[in-house]
Amino acid sequence: MSRETAAKLLSVLLAAALALALLAPAGAFARAGGGHVGSPGRSGGSSSRGSGGGLSGGVPIPIPIGGGGGGSFGTIVLILVVVGIVLYVRSRNGGSGAGTAAPPVPPQTTSLDALKSTDPDFGEQGFYGRVNEMFIAVQHAWQARDMEPARRFLAEQQFDVLQGGVQEYVRNGRLNKLDGLHVDRIEPVSVTAEGGYDYVRVLVTATVIDYTVDERTGELVNPGVLGDGKTPKTFQEYWTLVRKQGAQTKAEATIRKCPNCGAPVTDGNYVKCAYCGTQMNDPSLDWVLLRIEQV
Numbered sequence: 466m467s468r469e470t471a472a473k474l475l476s477v478l479l480a481a482a483l484a485l486a487l488l489a490p491a492g493a494f495a496r497a498g499g500g501h502v503g504s505p506g507r508s509g510g511s512s513s514r515g516s517g518g519g520l521s522g523g524v525p526i527p528i529p530i531g532g533g534g535g536g537s538f539g540t541i542v543l544i545l546v547v548v549g550i551v552l553y554v555r556s557r558n559g560g561s562g563a564g565t566a567a568p569p570v571p572p573q574t575t576s577l578d579a580l581k582s583t584d585p586d587f588g589e590q591g592f593y594g595r596v597n598e599m600f601i602a603v604q605h606a607w608q609a610r611d612m613e614p615a616r617r618f619l620a621e622q623q624f625d626v627l628q629g630g631v632q633e634y635v636r637n638g639r640l641n642k643l644d645g646l647h648v649d650r651i652e653p654v655s656v657t658a659e660g661g662y663d664y665v666r667v668l669v670t671a672t673v674i675d676y677t678v679d680e681r682t683g684e685l686v687n688p689g690v691l692g693d694g695k696t697p698k699t700f701q702e703y704w705t706l707v708r709k710q711g712a713q714t715k716a717e718a719t720i721r722k723c724p725n726c727g728a729p730v731t732d733g734n735y736v737k738c739a740y741c742g743t744q745m746n747d748p749s750l751d752w753v754l755l756r757i758e759q760v
């Protein structure tokens with residue numbers, strides 16, 4: 466392929482990506498099939514929390530191409546752009562395809578045990594404890610209609626999805642109550658390595674009394690569908706966490722501490738540490754919640 470041809474192809478791909486972006490309806494990331502009782506997102510109808518990859522405003526987090534779940538619109542656009550750039554770079558390097566651009570490395574299946582080889586303090590129970598901590602924090606923030614306190618460990622795009630969901634409740638003057646929430650179990654689904662990052666996908670099973678009330682009157686909203694305020698329901702979500710390879714587990718680490726300096730996370734300082742200034746939802750420092758998929 467000549468350099469000119471590749472450049473033309475790149476521009477076509479970029480134009481296609483832009484057109485798709487402009488044409489995409491609002492809520493393109495929302496998972497179809499709302500109305501599933503049991504976790505934040507479905508009660509509001511269109512504000513499902515399921516989302517695609519990790520297109521990130523601050524810390525760049527790569528999207529695992531093989532990382533489960535349906536391919537999202539964002540993923541498709543990114544792949545188009547990446548393909549275009551790879552072709553362009555190859556053409557610049559001689560056009561034969563034998564240039565310096567590295568061939569794509571498929572995701573490799575690993576295991577939680579394998580993580581210990583580069584991070585001796587990593588442990589399965591500690592990891593599940595962290596997921597449990599995140600899970601409770603996400604539900605509390607959801608119920609309070611403010612996802613900011615959970616931002617310390619949320620990838621930017623997942624934060625946006627959740628924050629969009631709670632804003633819908635604010636607009637509608639509704640509160641999504643989650644009484645008696647507890648995690649029943651956390652099971653490993655897959656552990657993969659790709660592009661210098663480790664991805665762990667787990668299935669979380671939890672139980673909650675989930676219902677929606679009018680914030681003004683306190684009355685139940687559509688109790689037949691959104692919960693009667695009395696009946697516990699069990700629900701499941703796939704959670705995908707990401708961390709850069711080489712990052713180390715720190716003793717006493719928690720979502721309530723800065724992953725860099727260990728200072729407590731203070732009110733209002735949920736992204737940048739108030740003490741050391743580090744951006745805390747950085748997968749090169751600690752596990753970040755990349756994606757929530759409702760089952």
Ligand SMILES: [Zn+2]
Pocket residue numbers: 723724725726727728738739740741742743
């Ligand atoms: Zn810090």
